[in-house]
Amino acid sequence: MKYLIVLVVVLVGIWxxxxxxxxxxxxxxxxxxxxKPVAGPHQHATEVVECAVCSLHLPRIDALPGGRGMYCSEAHRRQAEK
Structure with missing residues (x-):
């Protein structure tokens, strides 16, 4: 009988x-x-463009638009559009 009580106590402890x-x-x-941050509609990947003169890849936000493409600097825009 005492073994049964010990067994019940051990099983309750494990439970x-x-x-x-x-x-x-x-x-x-x-x-x-x-x-963990959850990717949602408010998180967008940054679009990367290539400079038409030197082929440097940079974010579209930092690129300068020109008549023949996107450029990394004002000097490259002027050089390409001469």
């Missing part, structure tokens, strides 16, 4: 331990998911 472990793993996964 509590497993439930606490699962809850801790679930919280850890939720905190990781909350910490």
């Amino acid at each position: 509590f331990w497993r439930n606490n472990r699962r809850a801790a793993l679930r919280e850890k996964a939720q905190s990781r998911a909350a910490a």
Whole structure:
């Protein structure tokens, strides 16, 4: 009889331990998911263009538009459009 009681106590202890472990793993996964940035419609990839003179790749925001393409500097734009 005493072995049966010991067995029940051990099984209940294992059950509590497993439930606490699962809850801790679930919280850890939720905190990781909350910490990761989620790509959404507000995050856009930067478009890269090539300078028509020197073939330098740069973001479209920094490029200078010209009649024959995009340029990395004013000097290259003037050089290409002579």
